[in-house]
Amino acid sequence: xxxxxxxxxxxxxxxxxxxxxxxxxxxxxxxxxxxxxxxxxxxxxxxxxxxxxxxxxxxxxxxxxxxxxxxxxxxxxxxxxxxxxxxxxxxxxxxxxxxxxxxxxxxxxxxxxxxxxxxxxxxxxxxxxxxxxxxxxxxxxxxxxxxxxxxxxxxxxxxxxxxxxxxxxxxxxxxxxxxxxxxxxxxxxxxxxxxxxxxxxxxxxxxxxxxxxxxxxxxxxxxxxxxxxxxxxxxxxxxxxxxxxxxxxxxxxxxxxxxxxxxxxxxxxxxxxxxxxxxxxxxxxxxxxxxxxxxxxxxxxxxxxxxxxxxxxxxxxxxxxxxxxxxxxxxxxxxxxx
Numbered sequence: 643x644x645x646x647x648x649x650x651x652x653x654x655x656x657x658x659x660x661x662x663x664x665x666x667x668x669x670x671x672x673x674x675x676x677x678x679x680x681x682x683x684x685x686x687x688x689x690x691x692x693x694x695x696x697x698x699x700x701x702x703x704x705x706x707x708x709x710x711x712x713x714x715x716x717x718x719x720x721x722x723x724x725x726x727x728x729x730x731x732x733x734x735x736x737x738x739x740x741x742x743x744x745x746x747x748x749x750x751x752x753x754x755x756x757x758x759x760x761x762x763x764x765x766x767x768x769x770x771x772x773x774x775x776x777x778x779x780x781x782x783x784x785x786x787x788x789x790x791x792x793x794x795x796x797x798x799x800x801x802x803x804x805x806x807x808x809x810x811x812x813x814x815x816x817x818x819x820x821x822x823x824x825x826x827x828x829x830x831x832x833x834x835x836x837x838x839x840x841x842x843x844x845x846x847x848x849x850x851x852x853x854x855x856x857x858x859x860x861x862x863x864x865x866x867x868x869x870x871x872x873x874x875x876x877x878x879x880x881x882x883x884x885x886x887x888x889x890x891x892x893x894x895x896x897x898x899x900x901x902x903x904x905x906x907x908x909x910x911x912x913x914x915x916x917x918x919x920x921x922x923x924x925x926x927x928x929x930x931x932x933x934x935x936x937x938x939x940x941x942x943x944x945x946x947x948x949x950x951x952x953x954x955x956x957x958x959x960x961x962x963x964x965x966x967x968x969x970x971x972x973x974x975x976x977x978x979x980x
Contacts, residue, residue: 643746643769645677647777651746651808652676652739654784657801659735664727665792668735669784671719675739678711679703691944691958692898695905703744704758712737749812751843751925767925768815770844776811780804815849822867826854829865832875837863841909843925846932851977853927855909857883862911862924866931870978879930879938881922887912888921891946894954902944911940919946920959934972 643651656672664671682702685694701707716732744754753765769776783804790797819842826840837856845851850870856863864879888899888910902910906923913920922928922940929937943959 643750644772644777645680646781647772648676648680648743648746649673650777650781650784651742653788654780654801654804654808655739655742656735657784657787658798658805659738660727660731661801662792662798663731666788669788672735672739675715675736676743678740679707679743690896690898691956692901692905695958696901699744699747699752699763700755701758703747703754704756705741706758708737708741708744712740746812749815766816766819767841767843768819769812769849770846772847773844773849774847775849776808780808780811783807811849815844818849818869819844819852822852822854826856829854829867829873829875830856830863833863833878835863841925843927845927845977848977851931855924857909862909864924864928864930866976868977871980874980879928881911881924881928883910884912885910887914887919890951891919891948892952894952898956910943915945917947917949918957919948919953920944921946922959929967931976932969932973933967934969934976936969937967939967 650673652675653669653673656668656670656675659672660668679699679702682698682700685697689697712733715736716729719736720727720729720732744756747754748756748764749766749769750771751765751767752771753763753767755761756764783800787797787800787804790800823840823842826842827837830837835856836858838858839856841855843853843855845853845866850868852867854865854867856865860883862881862883864881865873865875865877867873888902891899893899902921906921906925909924911922911924913922920943922943924940926940926942928940940959945957945959946953947955947957
């Protein structure tokens, strides 16, 4: 999830663990601990873009990391406060604030390597990385709680309600996804598409609107499902796979072809744009509904600069390049009506 959401979750956990004894200091340290796993984003600045993506949400999002870093942080902060609070209380605060970070990220499309060193990335793919319906109520309840005195029972109740809301919303997303998955094959039947596999993922900022991605041997097919109206079978985007384009390139250094397939779970589309081979990760969707049809550019991927068939530079395909076409008014209208 986004950094603000992880700060709120960490702060709420810290408050639940030690707020009665520490006051707002518990929420502050919980918020700090809740952001620590995402410090691995700095890897991107010092490593190959594909290697950085592979390491992101890897070791730092694992149980092993939480077990290693917790006693170190607890000892240092315990000394910082001159043994004022019990060491075991600090251990509990830091462990729970850190471990709930990757647990939340498991619900997003990218997933986490929770059981590092095993390569499996856990993902329920049931909540978008930025979802105001999750973050805003949760954050407001925490904020109201922190303005109350630490011995006020309402403070603990408000924070508890926030944590319960957090859990209910996450499992709501899983339940909605299962309902859509159970009917997803029918979304393509009217178009005589014999899909080989199907992926269902939430669209940006909401759990009410979902993308359904299917594939056959040559193409990907993208359609959308809102909870507020029946599926429109004409609401369909087609992307040629063009997988052979990635297979044909050679790399000046390490070969990242198989790594790209692993990162995208095979849901990638390739397109030659000038001297750059763009490889899009279609699990993250595209701009068609977000731009009211003005653009159908995918939101995420990688660009390989190719010279005489050899990749000599790789860049991270940035979503910022396509947000300029966004039409959020039309997008939210589409969520609620055809």
